[in-house]
Amino acid sequence: MKIPEYVGPCAFGIKTGVVLPGCDLKSMILKETKRINKDGLLDTGDALCVTESIVARAQENYITTDEVAKEIRAKLNLKPDSKLGILFPILSRNRFSLILKGLAKAVPRGEIILQLSHPNDEVGNQLIPPEVSEKISNNGRDIIKPEDLEKEYTHPITNINYMQYYNDIIEKEGAKSTLIISNEPINILEYNPDGVLCADIHTRDKNQAKLSPKVKTCTLQGLFNDSNRKAWSEWGLLGSNMSSENELKLAPYKSDEFACDLQKEIYGTTGKQIEIIISGDGAYKDPSSGIYELADPQPAFGTTPGLRNLMREGVKYKFLIDLYHKQGKSEEEILKLIEKESQAKKGTNDQIETEGTTPRKIEDILASLADLVSGSADAGTPLILIKSI
Template structure:
């Protein structure tokens, strides 16, 4: 492509440029200047993905190197326990970091706290319906337990909630609990793991009577394919369950016994879902199909440690699992808030963020897997602003054109279909040259609002055009301006969208016609 000439009525334009393979110690400034020299113009913004910049700088570190640093900074003794708070759920972004943290414990334990139900960038880590239903049941159970001293009849509700919790663990989806929700005619209505609709009657001891009742109810519930009877023993913390139709025909049918004695304390923790409550459930991401709990437990095991994952929006609950020797904040954007949370509650052990692990300024924030089997991470570029300035100078030297340069990472956009806000880097703009350092927020008035308002007042098209050109005459309320956004974040996001990922092969993006204001 030579001499890119845009039509006179064009606005912002962005085009991805293909270049050859970049390897460590390549001269990224010369390569970029050569890629744009035939089409660049004054005022263009040249964007380069951080991945090729970092590769040209040989920005790699091994898990073993990082593990030694973590061990030293957290003063971890062999066999210690480390809590990892709110990590991003990503094989590429965090799996090797998790392995690194496990290695730092030298045969110890890693406790991972996942928020419910998504990580900070929108990745689902636990099924939202499962988590919402379970926490609601546990909250109700806790309230009933606190109140039942004066009202023994509340045990009837308690037994049904415990039955619901146990059914969840074997893969059932709770549709309703009649005495709580006021819906349905069975004590519980559920969808079984195989998808069948089932009605359930719950009792303390009269399993035969409950089975007969469940069979009768099944006939009255449209679509019900199965009937179950459950007897809950609150004294010894177990329940027995039978297929009501089989049991009604043959009293020798062997009931299934499910013990919950080891889980009863977990059931009363109303804002945490512990590992012993998950039963047969695994939670695969609806888009990537990765079970991040399972993946991180695997990484911890490969790092030579034992792992435990809890789901809660209260990170301090990690302290309920025993003594913690150190804390590592795994979040990217909420890292300082979470550090302050632990500090405000008097954390007596070292607390690090992933920005504190690895070289400054970003540590392992924004790192990617370079060699999964070999345990090697690629970091963000070194001195990204300085590198952008050198590329700018090289382009000026090679072409005589005055441009600005932006090194970009993840774009700051949220996919409405997947719900993922794919910003695992600290900012869309990792580094900028001098001209962009003073770029302010990009705002402005809503053109559609101004046009609609003036047109409704009888202005002709020509009069509206004149108003827009001169902003003279009758004043239109333009207080409803466009949402102010960082100009560099917009440019970085635009570049990321144009460059694409996977094998797109366009790590350089030329942006032309992007107007922005300088900071005042």
């Protein structure tokens, strides 16, 4: 089946067999691309997105909560009775609950000081209603404790009280739980922690810089990022997911290398030069829930060189159609002029015809599209073929 010329950019979810830990993933993907090519759907210039989850699974990139405990103790020089501060974790059973379990195991006779932001975490999960947050701020209260709130609040979608949920995880491991709500990072220092883990994702470096002159700190990226280990990632614990009751799956390691090797093998087999993306969460905000989906450090964990630092290019069709129509151009003339304009603007920074078209990295757009087609739809298609990129 050949895609008709009148079809623009489009994406297809590709079903594969079950990807198990330790499997030969490249051979599995190569088998699928041969089939895609045989059916006339593969062309030079296409992009193939591979979800990071199956790459990490094939790499057997797993760690346990006991290993998390050992890692944080070594990184921050903690003892079983130390005080560990945890700053701005996101509210997520899948993403953070097991990490928290491992952190609490590190100080079973000590204390966890857990500081949450309000009204939401950094990706939009609501801790308390915005009107409650505003009232607190207007009253000049910089630090709030759960008992200071008028009532208990649950997440509007999951219906979970994350303050209680995280508190229970900590206390189950024997540690004392001290939970505070504040948007000012340095407030955690009032509780005299022996070390602080900056558990935020996109603001981690900024907040670590604020705290590191006063206390020993590290970020989630600073844990399990040693390539000498069996299980590791350049992103550390960022991008990790719950795998079982006591096991986490890290983000894949050496994703760029995997993408480049796969590109070469596909070219050698099919003769088609395509781009490869190892994709994670899409970078978009859900308009109904207000949740920003990007719980991974970035949408693409790895890409082939043809996509790196490449920005979306193009012209503003609506602007040019109206402009040329007012000049009395015919439909045929407008189409030719837009095509000519599009070719002329490639690689330039002329903003007149592209006004309103927000510059974005191509890899982010493609990875976000792949997540919408595969991950967010839970379609069982860990490969996404994108055409006419």
